[in-house]
Amino acid sequence: MRSTxxxxxTPAVAFHSxxxxxxxVLAVREVSFEIADGEFFAMLGPSGSGxxxxxxxxxxxxxxxxxxxxxxxxxxxGTPPYARDVTTVFQDYALFPHMSVxxxxxxxxxxxxxxxxxxxxxxxxxxxxxxxxGLYDRKPAQLSGxxxxxxxxxxxxxxxxxxxxxxEPLGALDLKLREQxxxxxxxxxxxxxxxxxYVTHDQGEAxxxxxxxAVFNHGRIEQIGSPADxxxxxxxxxxxxxxxxxxxxxxxxxxxxxxxxxxxxxxxxRIRIVAPDAPVEPGWACIDGTVVxxxxxxxxxxxxxxxxxxxLAVIEQNLDGGPTRAGRGPGAVVQLQVERxxxxxxxxSAG
Amino acid sequence: MNTLALPADGPLRRLSTRLIGGPRLMLxxxxxxxxxxxxxxxxxxxxxxxxxxxxxxxxxSGVVVREFSFATYREFLGNPSNHDIVLRTVTMAACVTxxxxxxxxxxxxxxxxxxxxxxxxxxxxxxxLPLWSSYLVRVYSWKLILAREGIVNWFANALGLGxxxxxxxxxxxxxxxxxxxxxxxxxxxxxxxxxxxxILPVIAxxxxxxxSVIEASGDxxxxxxxxxxxxxxxxxFPGIVAGSIFTFSLTLGDYIIPGIIGPSTPYLGQAVYAHQxxxxxxPMAAAFTIVPIVIMGAxxxxxxxxxAFDAL
Numbered sequence: 001m002r003s004t005x006x007x008x009x010t011p012a013v014a015f016h017s018x019x020x021x022x023x024x025v026l027a028v029r030e031v032s033f034e035i036a037d038g039e040f041f042a043m044l045g046p047s048g049s050g051x052x053x054x055x056x057x058x059x060x061x062x063x064x065x066x067x068x069x070x071x072x073x074x075x076x077x078g079t080p081p082y083a084r085d086v087t088t089v090f091q092d093y094a095l096f097p098h099m100s101v102x103x104x105x106x107x108x109x110x111x112x113x114x115x116x117x118x119x120x121x122x123x124x125x126x127x128x129x130x131x132x133x134g135l136y137d138r139k140p141a142q143l144s145g146x147x148x149x150x151x152x153x154x155x156x157x158x159x160x161x162x163x164x165x166x167x168e169p170l171g172a173l174d175l176k177l178r179e180q181x182x183x184x185x186x187x188x189x190x191x192x193x194x195x196x197x198y199v200t201h202d203q204g205e206a207x208x209x210x211x212x213x214a215v216f217n218h219g220r221i222e223q224i225g226s227p228a229d230x231x232x233x234x235x236x237x238x239x240x241x242x243x244x245x246x247x248x249x250x251x252x253x254x255x256x257x258x259x260x261x262x263x264x265x266x267x268x269x270r271i272r273i274v275a276p277d278a279p280v281e282p283g284w285a286c287i288d289g290t291v292v293x294x295x296x297x298x299x300x301x302x303x304x305x306x307x308x309x310x311x312l313a314v315i316e317q318n319l320d321g322g323p324t325r326a327g328r329g330p331g332a333v334v335q336l337q338v339e340r341x342x343x344x345x346x347x348x349s350a351g
Numbered sequence: 352m353n354t355l356a357l358p359a360d361g362p363l364r365r366l367s368t369r370l371i372g373g374p375r376l377m378l379x380x381x382x383x384x385x386x387x388x389x390x391x392x393x394x395x396x397x398x399x400x401x402x403x404x405x406x407x408x409x410x411x412s413g414v415v416v417r418e419f420s421f422a423t424y425r426e427f428l429g430n431p432s433n434h435d436i437v438l439r440t441v442t443m444a445a446c447v448t449x450x451x452x453x454x455x456x457x458x459x460x461x462x463x464x465x466x467x468x469x470x471x472x473x474x475x476x477x478x479x480l481p482l483w484s485s486y487l488v489r490v491y492s493w494k495l496i497l498a499r500e501g502i503v504n505w506f507a508n509a510l511g512l513g514x515x516x517x518x519x520x521x522x523x524x525x526x527x528x529x530x531x532x533x534x535x536x537x538x539x540x541x542x543x544x545x546x547x548x549x550i551l552p553v554i555a556x557x558x559x560x561x562x563s564v565i566e567a568s569g570d571x572x573x574x575x576x577x578x579x580x581x582x583x584x585x586x587x588f589p590g591i592v593a594g595s596i597f598t599f600s601l602t603l604g605d606y607i608i609p610g611i612i613g614p615s616t617p618y619l620g621q622a623v624y625a626h627q628x629x630x631x632x633x634p635m636a637a638a639f640t641i642v643p644i645v646i647m648g649a650x651x652x653x654x655x656x657x658x659a660f661d662a663l
Contacts, residue, residue: 090566094561096582107581112572
């Protein structure tokens with residue numbers, strides 16, 4: 001199936017106005033995007049936004065209702081999953097419960113009729129790669145969640161697929177393990193050099209791991225870009241609200257801070273709280289306000305400030321220690337300042 | 352709330368405190384009646400019956416001699432026609448079990464993997480419905496269906512397949528004058544009657560196979576046929592074994608179907624029935640009873656090793 005003429009510039013995965021409907025429900029609406037070879041690409045969105053359907057379309061578990069999907073330059077319409085050079089790591093791991101860990105890892109090789117000794121050697125290597133050496137004979141039921149996760153990875157990677165699809169692979173793990181696995185997955189991706197397509201609803205995970213990410217909403221992609229792009233220049237109110245925390249401003253407040261009427265997003269950590277009479281530097285906007293509440297978050301403190309025309313959230317680094325800085329208690333009169341370039345104009349959100 | 356509370360120092364309150372404080376006592380009180388029932392009435396009568404097999408019958412008076420002896424077993428084992436009965440019954444039970452598994456699997460597979468919720472409910476209903484009507488009525492209906500003047504014969508003739516049916520009936524061993532008086536007829540009715548007991552555990556086993564596991568197999572390069580052989584069938588197998596416990600043991604012990612349909616050659620259940628009834632030879636009936644118990648004991652031990660009890 002692989003095209004030999006495909007050059008380095010051929011994207012690993014390309015969607016050309018792909019749609020997928022289930023009955024009356026349009027799960028994916030004319031989505032187009034390209035994933036570069038070797039890229040760590042995250043598909044981020046709330047549940048029901050179409051990101052998992054897109055992943056299943058790449059895997060071949062679903063067929064598009066319209067449009068065209070190419071994998072390494074080949075149109076894969078009608079190609080069944082077993083004939084595609086992509087592998088999936090499932091959210092529930094989908095390990096074969098009746099096989100040992102080693103048999104699970106070897107499965108793809110056994111299907112390709114690789115000799116037993118060779119299979120066993122390569123399975124051993126893969127288990128070593130995911131740091132599970134010595135667990136060859138265990139049954140999946142005897143493993144912890146994190147270990148099963150690694151077995152699923154080893155099983156998916158043993159045949160060196162050109163694209164690895166990961167469907168919320170860390171969703172079932174607890175926070176500490178999840179953070180550790182994020183690092184491991186990222187370094188694994190670098191070392192094996194395989195294109196990773198990673199579905200998640202956790203914006204922190206997408207920002208931390210991906211080279212580029214696509215934000216899905218209602219079956220469409222609202223924005224594609226690097227994590228810094230998407231975070232600093234959200235294209236829509238939805239993206240601004242879904243990726244990180246944000247202040248969405250409109251009306252008077254928008255006019256005051258943005259300079260023009262419209263919709264704007266301001267990240268809470270870009271606003272600084274200063275004394276009411278503090279001078280304003282050129283290129284900065286300011287507004288007076290009254291502190292409504294403070295929330296202690298450990299590394300930072302979130303301050304809610306009432307201003308004319310609304311309320312703004314401010315996140316201050318907890319540099320001094322203690323629950324609140326002096327002069328930040330509820331009722332305190334303060335001035336808020338924000339550099340105008342951090343006041344992001346938004347297009348109206350689709351859907 | 353207050354009106355429901357027991358008096359603080361009343362005997363009921365003390366009892367309830369003791370019950371809550373001592374889960375073992377609670378457990379004992381809850382389990383004692385059913386355990387007594389199981390132990391005394393069920394197992395007790397079973398052992399009383401088995402003990403009978405070590406008595407013997409006086410050939411002249413026909414009175415049971417209540418002394419320990421192996422005479423009944425010697426007589427049981429020494430009679431070749433008894434061997435035939437055991438062999439016939441076990442063979443029938445095995446054939447019925449295999450046939451039930453072969454027929455049940457596609458039905459269960461279709462209902463779990465492909466049928467929508469409405470069709471699935473219909474399939475369930477179709478499987479269960481016969482169980483809610485009288486066993487005897489269904490067996491006698493089959494006698495009419497399979498009779499020489501019955502619908503099967505009529506239909507075969509209407510299709511011009513009367514010759515095929517005749518040819519089948521002329522086969523040695525399974526054949527006979529008509530379907531309703533042949534071993535084949537007995538087999539068909541056994542399969543019909545016990546089929547639900549195979550379908551239901553297989554459905555249960557298949558429903559426990561996550562869709563993602565099947566997708567994962569295809570994803571890793573296995574064609575549907577290989578996925579079926581290497582993933583679906585092994586995971587459904589405990590369900591098939593669980594179903595086979597039912598079909599095998601029920602066939603082993605049934606004495607009604609072979610009495611109504613088939614060539615009137617006796618089966619184990621009928622032998623037990625005949626010896627304890629008309630013949631009044633309780634020891635021999637008890638000896639016959641031992642046979643299915645021993646066979647099922649071995650069968651269950653095997654089934655346990657195959658993981659059938661996890662699938663029930």
